[in-house]
Amino acid sequence: MARQNKFYLRLATFVAVIVILLAAGPFYIVNEGEQAVVTRFGQIVKSCTSTGLYFKVPFLDVVTVYPAKILSLEGDQARIPTKENQFIIVDTTSRWKISDPALFYQSFKTLDAAYNKLSDVIDSSTRTIITRNRLSEIVRSSNLINEEKDSADSNQLAGIEGEDSAEIEALVNVNSNNESVSKGRSALCQEMADDARKMVGEYGIELIDIVPRQIKYSDELTESVYNRMIKERNQVAQAYRSLGEGKKSEWLGKLENEKRTIESEAYRKSEETKGKADAEAAAIYTQSYTRDPKFYEFWKSLESYKNTMGNFDVTYSTKMDYFKYLYSSDGKRQ
Structure with a gap:
């Protein structure tokens, strides 16, 4: 039991x-x-x-x-100077994953600690790469803007010919291109990721990429950019105004020349007409004189009296041959 x-x-x-x-x-x-x-x-x-x-x-x-999935890290906005010492606001996003869980546990133990460390590493790499490069390299990935600008300039000057087009080009400087890009934003993003990978590999983390989610000008740089844009647009407007004033003066000059030409031609034709009329009148006078010379002489004397007698107030002599038709009772020459 x-x-x-x-x-x-x-x-x-x-x-x-x-x-x-x-x-x-x-x-x-x-x-x-x-x-x-x-x-x-x-x-x-x-x-x-x-x-x-x-x-x-x-x-x-x-x-x-x-x-074991791919994780994302949204970075905080950072105010970073470029190579030209122009400050921009950069906001990045990154993708990463845990490649070695044992090493990750030894380094951080928790995801929150990993996020904090990774954020510092990415911020440092982003700042390092941006400060080494020009602003144009950071915001652009190609030189397509220069090609589009050339096309836009051609369309803008399509209605302007010859010397006028050359004048506009000189005034607005349409042949000036933006800075050429040798790397571009994509290459810089790759450089940021490569630089950060050197520091996070020992933590059992695989950094996939770093992408700038947003890049914008700082407040002071934004105002400077707007002022430059306004200045360029005013320059273009003034160029067209200058061209218009030049065209106006040119057409007014042509108009004045044509006016003088027309007036000169009209005066020439009027003088020719007057000359023909005087010749015809002289021929008529000559024909009349040959018919009755005495009547012709009498008629010419009356016309002369009509034109000149109004200029005399008093006549002191009656023996003048000029008045020979005035002192005859029958109107004949004495």
Whole structure:
């Protein structure tokens, strides 16, 4: 009987131990998109990067699960000077993942700590690369703007010909191109990522890329850019005004020349007409004179009296031959 009681006691003890072990969870599951690190007394026992069911020592092993997916880090806005010492506001976003969970656990243990460290590294790399390059390299990826500008300038000058087009080009400086880009924003983003990878590789992190989500001018630079744009537009407007004033003067000069030409031609024709009329009148006078010379002389004398007598107030002599037709009672020459 005592032996039977001991047997049941041992069996109950064994069952209790099994139940306690099962309750403590000797198994753990690594799901899709996860990876795990198993530690015992703070020391890493193993890491699991594949999905499946795994065993651990109850009460001794601790499982820390990390995401195996690609993670994103939204950086804070930073005020950074360019190579020309022009300040811009840069806001970056990055993609990364945990490549070595054991090394990641040794370095950070928690994701929050990793985010803080990675943010500092990315900010440092972004600042380093931007300060080494010109503003045009940061905001542009190609020289397409120069090609589009040449096309726009051609369209703008399409209605202007020859010397006028050359004049406009000289006034508005349409042949000036923006700075050529040798690297571009894409290459600089790659340089930022390469520089940051040198520092995060030892933390079990794989940095995929760094992309500027937003690049904008600082307040003082924005005002300077707007003022430059206004100045350029005013320069273009003044160029067209100057061209218009020049055209106006040119056409007024042509108009005046044509006016003088027309007046000169009209005067010439009027003089020719007058000359022909005088010639015809002289011919008529000559024909009349040959018919009756005395009447012709009398008629010419009356015309002369009509034109000159009004200029005399008093006549002091009646013996003048000029008045020979005035003092005859029958109107004949005395």
